[in-house]
Amino acid sequence: MPEARELMQKAFACIDVETSVSKAVESLLDSAGQVLAVFEGRRFKGLITAQSVACLFNSDRPPELENAGDLLIEPCPEILPETDLAGVLAALQQHPVLAVKLKRGKLEGVITGPLLALKLAVFAYELEKELDAVIACSSDEILIADREGRILRANRQFEENFGVSLDAVLGKTVYELEEKRIFYPSVTRLVLDKKEVQTVIQSRRDGRKLLATGTPAFNDNGSVFRVVVNTRDITKLNSLKQKLEESELLKNRYRQELVELRQGYLGSGDLIAESPVMADLIKVAQKIAVVDSTVLLTGESGVGKGIIARFIHSISPRSAKPFTVVNCGAIPENLLESELFGYAGGAFTGALKEGKIGKLELANEGTLFLDEITDLPLNLQVKLLHVIQDGVISRVGSTRETKLNLRFIAATNRDIAALVHEGKFREDLYFRLDVIPLLVPPLRERREDIRKLTGAFIEKLNRRYQRDKTFSEAAMTILENYHWPGNVRELENLVERMIIVVEADNITPLNLPGYLLGGDKKESVLQKVGTDLPSLKEALDRLEKDLLSQALQRCRTTYEIAEVLQIDQSTVVRKLRKHNLAAEK
Numbered sequence: 001m002p003e004a005r006e007l008m009q010k011a012f013a014c015i016d017v018e019t020s021v022s023k024a025v026e027s028l029l030d031s032a033g034q035v036l037a038v039f040e041g042r043r044f045k046g047l048i049t050a051q052s053v054a055c056l057f058n059s060d061r062p063p064e065l066e067n068a069g070d071l072l073i074e075p076c077p078e079i080l081p082e083t084d085l086a087g088v089l090a091a092l093q094q095h096p097v098l099a100v101k102l103k104r105g106k107l108e109g110v111i112t113g114p115l116l117a118l119k120l121a122v123f124a125y126e127l128e129k130e131l132d133a134v135i136a137c138s139s140d141e142i143l144i145a146d147r148e149g150r151i152l153r154a155n156r157q158f159e160e161n162f163g164v165s166l167d168a169v170l171g172k173t174v175y176e177l178e179e180k181r182i183f184y185p186s187v188t189r190l191v192l193d194k195k196e197v198q199t200v201i202q203s204r205r206d207g208r209k210l211l212a213t214g215t216p217a218f219n220d221n222g223s224v225f226r227v228v229v230n231t232r233d234i235t236k237l238n239s240l241k242q243k244l245e246e247s248e249l250l251k252n253r254y255r256q257e258l259v260e261l262r263q264g265y266l267g268s269g270d271l272i273a274e275s276p277v278m279a280d281l282i283k284v285a286q287k288i289a290v291v292d293s294t295v296l297l298t299g300e301s302g303v304g305k306g307i308i309a310r311f312i313h314s315i316s317p318r319s320a321k322p323f324t325v326v327n328c329g330a331i332p333e334n335l336l337e338s339e340l341f342g343y344a345g346g347a348f349t350g351a352l353k354e355g356k357i358g359k360l361e362l363a364n365e366g367t368l369f370l371d372e373i374t375d376l377p378l379n380l381q382v383k384l385l386h387v388i389q390d391g392v393i394s395r396v397g398s399t400r401e402t403k404l405n406l407r408f409i410a411a412t413n414r415d416i417a418a419l420v421h422e423g424k425f426r427e428d429l430y431f432r433l434d435v436i437p438l439l440v441p442p443l444r445e446r447r448e449d450i451r452k453l454t455g456a457f458i459e460k461l462n463r464r465y466q467r468d469k470t471f472s473e474a475a476m477t478i479l480e481n482y483h484w485p486g487n488v489r490e491l492e493n494l495v496e497r498m499i500i501v502v503e504a505d506n507i508t509p510l511n512l513p514g515y516l517l518g519g520d521k522k523e524s525v526l527q528k529v530g531t532d533l534p535s536l537k538e539a540l541d542r543l544e545k546d547l548l549s550q551a552l553q554r555c556r557t558t559y560e561i562a563e564v565l566q567i568d569q570s571t572v573v574r575k576l577r578k579h580n581l582a583a584e585k
Helices: 021-030 050-057 085-092 113-137 156-162 174-179 187-194 234-262 276-289 305-314 333-341 378-390 416-421 427-433 447-465 473-481 487-501 525-529 536-554 558-565 569-578
Strands: 013-016 035-040 043-049 097-101 107-112 141-146 151-154 198-203 209-218 224-233 295-298 323-327 367-371 392-394 401-403 407-412 436-439
Touching (some): 013 021, 021 043, 021 050, 035 107, 043 097, 085 097, 107 113, 141 156, 156 224, 174 187, 187 224, 224 234, 276 305, 276 436, 305 407, 333 378, 378 392, 416 427, 447 473, 447 487, 536 558, 536 569
Parallel strands (some): 013 035, 295 436, 323 367
Antiparallel strands (some): 035 043, 141 151, 141 224, 198 209, 209 224, 392 401
């Protein structure tokens, strides 16, 4: 609301209090707004207006007038510059002219009725332009109706939302437009009926949904003065939300693949299948890769079930889509459901307010590999069965269903059929997973693969650790004859340990752990391989270092080591220093 300082006339005519009456009247007629400010020196004395002078001369007995001081309005009406419009109007009802003065008495300006009308007209015009700009520039629809429901204003967004020109609705009541089903229900009608904010969803014939909110503006007596309606196309919002979710899903997929790359989960190189049994397995995998049937991989721990799963995905039509891994045994049971299915914002204490996408959604359009599937709790087995059958999930804490298109590959190193018999795994889920069973053979049943696997590991690990190590033929023969209870994983771990620990570039049988040299065979390993023998001094040094290394693992102090090896403690300290080994004293 404007104040007096915005409504006053700052340039006004001034005369001295001793000015003659005739001169004062002449100045009054020439002044803007026909008002004079009278001063005595620099001191403000009062105002003279044409109306006040006319009243004096039109009286039955005009007073004797000597100078301008006799023409002053008594008392002079005064207001402060910060007086609001309501105060100005109230003062003007008592006096036709107002002096706008500071508290210390300085005259700032004058206000008259005609001047105020002109100022308010300009002010109203500027407000009208501003209001038009606000309404026109809004990306949402804005509609303003009076207390009768008659539409006073609307912007062009109304035309886009309802397909009706503004000329056809301005001046019409919302009751008429509701009857014609231009919009239904009318949120303006609801606001006028209930005299409070109302929100409704309006449907268009083209299927679009509009969210309309009506807000009442009240008079001082509590009656509705205007209704302001804001309408937004929530179909567009839903589309933007969907695009945002897709972007978030893509970001999470990239993050998942980056984590897998960092963890080295993408395998140890090309799939190696020199043995007949592995060659047959690969042929079957190639046949089933082109279809979406569920695959159940079984076999001992460390045989490479994850590598086979990735191989199937890489040659399938889904190869360009995500390959998402879930280790059911590595995630705590209380977190596994939210990890798989995701959760809505605020679903539980500690949940992210924006929610989280689960692994099932991350794998959409691609392949989900469920490792250690037999560790999945029974309650989640039911939900997983529903997903496999119907392809629909709901996040934890949400009722919204999401349609998925997934291929499932599961793996376990346990006897899943026995677990079904014992009631520890659901039979219906087992049959859903066991569409195409693949048994990955242990490494001892495919010894033809050991040499090539070892070579692949050496090449990869040499590159990783910037080494140039090789295995001697004798050491390679020992690896080929070992039974490998830990399978491919154990072989890779052994190769990595040898490349890191062994100082020589050529790794010989004497560098290998003692358990690889044992067994029921009567022949010694050295007799069996018969080649690549080191010098006696080198062999004794390596044997001494290996012996001390094993003693360090078993004993806590050098005194214990001396007692076990039956040598002096000082000798132990000296030899440990010689081989760069450390121990407590």
